[in-house]
Amino acid sequence: MSKKNESLLDAAALIAELQNSRKYRSLQLPAETIQDLIAHAEQITRNPREIERIVREKLHHLVAGYLGDPDYDQLQSELKQAATDPQEIQAICHQVLATHASTRERLPILEEFYPRLFAFTGTPHVLLDLACALNPFALPWMELSPKTQYYAYDLHQPRLDAINTLFEINHLPRLAIHQDILVEPPSIEADVALFFKEAHRFEARQHGCNREFWQRIHARYLLVSLPTQNLTGNHPKIEQHRRLVEETTAGLNWKITEIPFDNEIVFCIEKNA
Numbered sequence: 693m694s695k696k697n698e699s700l701l702d703a704a705a706l707i708a709e710l711q712n713s714r715k716y717r718s719l720q721l722p723a724e725t726i727q728d729l730i731a732h733a734e735q736i737t738r739n740p741r742e743i744e745r746i747v748r749e750k751l752h753h754l755v756a757g758y759l760g761d762p763d764y765d766q767l768q769s770e771l772k773q774a775a776t777d778p779q780e781i782q783a784i785c786h787q788v789l790a791t792h793a794s795t796r797e798r799l800p801i802l803e804e805f806y807p808r809l810f811a812f813t814g815t816p817h818v819l820l821d822l823a824c825a826l827n828p829f830a831l832p833w834m835e836l837s838p839k840t841q842y843y844a845y846d847l848h849q850p851r852l853d854a855i856n857t858l859f860e861i862n863h864l865p866r867l868a869i870h871q872d873i874l875v876e877p878p879s880i881e882a883d884v885a886l887f888f889k890e891a892h893r894f895e896a897r898q899h900g901c902n903r904e905f906w907q908r909i910h911a912r913y914l915l916v917s918l919p920t921q922n923l924t925g926n927h928p929k930i931e932q933h934r935r936l937v938e939e940t941t942a943g944l945n946w947k948i949t950e951i952p953f954d955n956e957i958v959f960c961i962e963k964n965a
Contacts, residue, residue, distance in 0.1 A: 701740040720849035764850040816883035885911035
């Protein structure tokens with residue numbers, strides 16, 4: 693960037709301020725995430741105050757779902773205490789899934805959700821959970837093999853620590869990874885990649901980013917889930933989200949099969965079709 697087009701923003705100072713702020717400190721956000729937001733804001737304006745406003749707004753939208761999370765230290769303790777009791781582990785996971793709207797909506801259909809998906813894809817040996825949020829706590833309902841490699845990616849380190857504890861007590865490798873997958877997409881070769889209720893949020897972060905991101909995921913099946921209505925239930929979203937998937941995959945030789953549920957629709961994208 694030429695000096696003429698450089699902004700006067702002190703990016704390092706803003707990153708440090710946001711990472712250490714009362715609002716975000718406990719999340720332990722990757723510096724790369726904030727740097728990426730700054731870089732895209734600088735493409736819009738050179739005004740430092742405006743760049744900072746855009747970054748703060750985008751960051752809030754990006755991590756708002758993390759605020760008000762469970763106490764992850766306590767959760768890890770509860771999981772370790774229940775390590776030899778599968779029913780108690782499932783009960784704890786059910787409570788965790790109930791804490792967020794996106795996973796709480798899935799509770800009534802949890803018994804059928806993964807069997808329907810894996811009947812289509814086959815039970816994965818290598819599974820990617822992209823921007824996983826609390827989804828790994830559905831592990832007791834997935835019926836995965838103990839030999840499964842389950843990679844879960846998220847921005848929230850305390851959450852990932854709890855997920856790794858869950859994996860460990862279920863005799864799975866500790867593969868919950870602190871990584872901004874938009875900045876650095878996983879390079880793992882997988883059977884199935886889950887991208888649940890995030891594609892529309894990625895669009896809000898960076899318009900048009902899903903196409904390149906989906907192309908860079910090395911999985912035979914990419915399962916993209918999107919809500920069929922807004923959180924209040926007042927506005928249908930299915931056609932809007934169907935267009936998002938159609939526009940993202942336009943011109944690509946991918947086979948797409950829709951699997952509908954009550955509150956969300958899963959687009960099963962076969963990338964090697």
